[in-house]
Amino acid sequence: MNIKLTIGQFYPGDSVIHALDARVKLAGTFFFIVSLFYADNFYGYLAAFILLSAVIVLSGVPPRLLLRGIRSILFIIVFAAVFNIFFNPGETVLLEWQFIRISYEGAITAARMVIRLALLITASSVMTLTTSPIQLTDALEYLLKPLKKIKVPTHEIAMMMTIALRFIPTLLEETDKIIKAQTARGADFVTGSIMKRAKNLIPLLVPLFVSAFRRADELAVAMDARCYRGDTGRTKMKVMKLRGRDAAAIIILAAYSVLLWLTKMA
Amino acid sequence: MFKAEQIYFEYTQTAEEDSAPANYVALNGVDAEIQKGEFVAVVGRNGSGKSTFAKHLNALLSPTSGTLWVNGAATSKEENIWQVRKSTGMVFQNPDNQIIASVVEEDVAFGPENLGVEPGEIRRRVDGSLAAVRMADFAKAAPHILSGGQKQRVAIAGVLAMRPDCIVFDEATAMLDPLGRSEVLETVAALNGEGITIILITHFMEEVVIANRVFVMNEGVIEMDGSPREIFGQSKKLRELGLDVPHMTALAHELADLGVPVSRGVLTVGEMLFELTAALKL
Amino acid sequence: MILAAENLTHIYQRGTVFEKKALDGITMSVPKGAFAGVIGHTGSGKSTLIQHFNALLEPTSGKVWLDGEDLFAADKKKRKRLREKVGLVFQYPEHQLFETTVQKDIAFGPQNMGLSSDEVSRRVAEALEWVGLPKEAAQLSPFELSGGQKRRAAIAGVLAMKPEVLILDEPTAGLDPRGKNEILGQIKKMHESAGNTVILVSHGMDDVARLADIIFVMNNGRIEFSGSPAEVFREADKLAKIGLAVPQVYLLLRELIKRGADLPQNIFTAEAAAQAIKKLYEH
Numbered sequence: 001m002n003i004k005l006t007i008g009q010f011y012p013g014d015s016v017i018h019a020l021d022a023r024v025k026l027a028g029t030f031f032f033i034v035s036l037f038y039a040d041n042f043y044g045y046l047a048a049f050i051l052l053s054a055v056i057v058l059s060g061v062p063p064r065l066l067l068r069g070i071r072s073i074l075f076i077i078v079f080a081a082v083f084n085i086f087f088n089p090g091e092t093v094l095l096e097w098q099f100i101r102i103s104y105e106g107a108i109t110a111a112r113m114v115i116r117l118a119l120l121i122t123a124s125s126v127m128t129l130t131t132s133p134i135q136l137t138d139a140l141e142y143l144l145k146p147l148k149k150i151k152v153p154t155h156e157i158a159m160m161m162t163i164a165l166r167f168i169p170t171l172l173e174e175t176d177k178i179i180k181a182q183t184a185r186g187a188d189f190v191t192g193s194i195m196k197r198a199k200n201l202i203p204l205l206v207p208l209f210v211s212a213f214r215r216a217d218e219l220a221v222a223m224d225a226r227c228y229r230g231d232t233g234r235t236k237m238k239v240m241k242l243r244g245r246d247a248a249a250i251i252i253l254a255a256y257s258v259l260l261w262l263t264k265m266a
Numbered sequence: 267m268f269k270a271e272q273i274y275f276e277y278t279q280t281a282e283e284d285s286a287p288a289n290y291v292a293l294n295g296v297d298a299e300i301q302k303g304e305f306v307a308v309v310g311r312n313g314s315g316k317s318t319f320a321k322h323l324n325a326l327l328s329p330t331s332g333t334l335w336v337n338g339a340a341t342s343k344e345e346n347i348w349q350v351r352k353s354t355g356m357v358f359q360n361p362d363n364q365i366i367a368s369v370v371e372e373d374v375a376f377g378p379e380n381l382g383v384e385p386g387e388i389r390r391r392v393d394g395s396l397a398a399v400r401m402a403d404f405a406k407a408a409p410h411i412l413s414g415g416q417k418q419r420v421a422i423a424g425v426l427a428m429r430p431d432c433i434v435f436d437e438a439t440a441m442l443d444p445l446g447r448s449e450v451l452e453t454v455a456a457l458n459g460e461g462i463t464i465i466l467i468t469h470f471m472e473e474v475v476i477a478n479r480v481f482v483m484n485e486g487v488i489e490m491d492g493s494p495r496e497i498f499g500q501s502k503k504l505r506e507l508g509l510d511v512p513h514m515t516a517l518a519h520e521l522a523d524l525g526v527p528v529s530r531g532v533l534t535v536g537e538m539l540f541e542l543t544a545a546l547k548l
Numbered sequence: 549m550i551l552a553a554e555n556l557t558h559i560y561q562r563g564t565v566f567e568k569k570a571l572d573g574i575t576m577s578v579p580k581g582a583f584a585g586v587i588g589h590t591g592s593g594k595s596t597l598i599q600h601f602n603a604l605l606e607p608t609s610g611k612v613w614l615d616g617e618d619l620f621a622a623d624k625k626k627r628k629r630l631r632e633k634v635g636l637v638f639q640y641p642e643h644q645l646f647e648t649t650v651q652k653d654i655a656f657g658p659q660n661m662g663l664s665s666d667e668v669s670r671r672v673a674e675a676l677e678w679v680g681l682p683k684e685a686a687q688l689s690p691f692e693l694s695g696g697q698k699r700r701a702a703i704a705g706v707l708a709m710k711p712e713v714l715i716l717d718e719p720t721a722g723l724d725p726r727g728k729n730e731i732l733g734q735i736k737k738m739h740e741s742a743g744n745t746v747i748l749v750s751h752g753m754d755d756v757a758r759l760a761d762i763i764f765v766m767n768n769g770r771i772e773f774s775g776s777p778a779e780v781f782r783e784a785d786k787l788a789k790i791g792l793a794v795p796q797v798y799l800l801l802r803e804l805i806k807r808g809a810d811l812p813q814n815i816f817t818a819e820a821a822a823q824a825i826k827k828l829y830e831h
Contacts, residue, residue, distance in 0.1 A: 132369070133368060134367065134368060134369055134372055162366065162367060162368070163366060165368045166365065166366060166367060166368040166409070169408070169410040170362050170410055173410070214363075215360075215362070215363045218358065218360060218363035218364070219363050219364065219366070221321075221326060221358070222356075222358055222363065222364035222366075223366060223376075224326055224351075225324050225326055225351060225355070225356040225358075226351075226355075226376055226377040226380060226424065226425070226428065227348055227351050227352060227377060227380040227381055227428070228376070228380050229348075229380065233380075233381075233382040234379055234380055234382060235378075235379050235382050235383060235384065235385060235388065236379060236385060236388075237371075237372070237375035237378070237379060237385055237388040237389055237392060238385070239385050
């Protein structure tokens with residue numbers, strides 16, 4: 001059994017995109033995604049496409065990594081497109097054959113949907129590929145800070161993410177080990193009906209949960225021993241500081257939004 | 267550094283829902299005094315109370331009765347806990363379950379960050395601690411790609427960055443291979459050389475030899491307390507307690523029993539060679 | 549030959565940047581009924597090698613012979629039957645316990661082999677005895693046992709499958725000295741009474757020297773050398789170079805012999821060494 005996981009994958013590098021403040025990247029990506037839904041004509045999408053392409057080129061991330069991201073949600077994109085093409089009750093009919101009816105409006109909506117989703121996925125992939133999980137977590141904690149006022153445990157959420165990222169590889173290794181050990185005892189994880197296979201997972205899941213709880217327990221003790229007490233009186237080794245390039249990025253984003261607004265006015 | 271006076275620790279555990287809760291006595295009146303700069307090895311069977319004792323030194327556990335003072339502060343007092351944990355660091359058995367961050371240097375920074383140390387100073391401490399355990403080259407690495415010995419050295423760096431007076435190793439070498447074990451032990455000896463008090467809990471009698479004092483624990487008390495030579499000189503008693511002696515000490519006892527004139531306190535190959543060269547007139 | 553590897557090579561993540569040659573042309577054979585030791589430090593390929601013996605990993609190239617049959621050329625059904633001849637006890641096997649009682653957990657393997665329920669319960673009882681667990685332990689939850697007992701229960705789960713070849717990967721890691729000696733003693737006793745082949749994978753030189761009659765030393769995915777303990781430890785300097793320690797008793801005798809003492813070199817235990825030195829002393 002082979003387990004491949006692409007969550008939180010980071011493509012290390014020293015491009016200007018990598019060097020940008022994670023907060024700017026996170027907020028910028030969020031802003032860009034919102035802009036995709038604000039734009040309503042092809043000039044707007046063109047602007048978005050050009051901006052994103054420039055970022056990709058600057059980041060030095062191989063495009064095939066980005067295509068992989070799109071491929072993984074290809075099903076959703078196709079589904080959204082098909083749904084819009086066939087079920088949009090548009091006025092201008094392009095094609096009608098038996099129960100199939102494709103309207104001009106449907107085709108346009110479908111095309112928009114595809115473009116938006118593709119740009120959205122690519123933009124978020126570029127961000128996760130160029131930002132280390134730790135920086136991302138820190139940025140998230142910072143940006144969520146205002147929510148603390150309404151008692152959202154932002155520090156705890158960030159700490160949970162940090163620990164989850166740390167333990168994903170460890171638990172994958174553990175899963176592989178347990179699968180092998182049980183296979184050596186004649187367990188079968190790959191054949192049989194769905195019901196049977198689900199039942200056969202017990203020899204894998206019970207040890208995995210027991211181990212995860214044991215790890216959690218030991219980790220909690222280790223954190224206590226190192227004086228962890230939530231974020232009371234806590235400092236950070238890496239202080240996030242905005243630099244010239246971050247200001248430049250913000251200006252570029254501002255210019256982009258003005259451009260979008262103009263395309264909508266025109 | 268430490269002073270324990272008649273510490274007892276009891277806990278209750280319910281194994282099955284329908285069975286009555288059972289009371290366990292993990293520590294049964296421990297008395298001990300450890301000076302600053304000492305290197306104390308603690309041995310004993312599983313369940314003899316070693317780990318429970320270790321967790322008291324860091325105020326992770328508080329005695330049911332009796333008192334433990336760390337640098338004059340009683341660990342049972344709530345207000346002393348953070349001071350105690352700062353001065354006594356701990357390295358645990360499983361290297362995987364004590365590393366918190368997914369980048370080595372971020373993990374080393376975890377302790378000083380919790381203490382509220384100023385960012386520039388954290389940076390200096392992280393770099394210094396990683397250099398001290400010879401892991402500076404791995405500062406940006408992901409912990410899961412490291413070997414067991416390397417992970418434990420990262421854990422040690424994490425403790426060092428908190429500037430402790432003492433480090434407790436709770437079977438920290440149990441899951442390592444011989445190479446990893448010697449890496450960690452070298453680091454431990456070097457830290458002791460710099461004046462840090464070391465408490466080393468272990469099952470490997472060969473590791474005990476480098477300590478200057480040994481506690482043998484049994485059924486929740488410190489049964490024996492002395493230098494490695496004094497302790498291993500009593501191999502019969504150790505065997506009764508379910509423990510071993512170093513290979514050379516075992517051989518020395520065998521030889522002495524057979525009438526060959528060698529000292530029972532031999533610990534290493536070098537010492538044995540010296541004794542036998544004389545006895546056999548080589 | 550019960551088990552043999554022929555030019556066995558295994559490359560992890562072939563064709564990616566993470567490509568790693570874990571086994572590099574391993575050729576070895578273990579005689580039927582032998583007690584073999586495999587030593588090498590972490591990353592030398594020990595674990596990768598033994599996983600091939602149970603077909604948990606497929607070789608990149610090369611063959612594994614089990615009882616005269618090519619394990620990887622066999623069809624699915626035959627391979628399953630061949631695999632049952634090899635019992636594999638992984639490191640920290642207690643982490644794989646999952647059933648509600650010790651009895652059921654030990655029965656998992658034999659049941660998967662399709663044995664009758666009578667046979668299964670007979671084997672469970674036998675396995676419990678081999679590992680020295682009391683009969684009453686059978687009805688307990690494995691999670692109620694102490695650390696050492698859990699380890700025994702897990703080993704019993706593999707013993708109950710009565711493998712012709714029993715492979716144990718660091719079976720005593722993390723145990724206290726008494727627990728360690730007890731488990732090794734039980735493995736030795738079972739080997740002597742059942743006459744099966746045992747492969748002990750370890751970095752504990754002293755244990756391997758005491759128990760094994762043939763030793764394979766692994767380094768960088770290769771068998772560096774192999775032979776009887778005396779033959780292997782003769783290469784003390786080479787062993788030290790690849791980070792493996794030689795038993796202390798052996799080192800002592802070697803030094804004494806160098807200084808002119810008339811002692812045999814093939815001694816690895818304190819008891820035997822003491823007898824030999826005493827004889828020399830009395831002369």
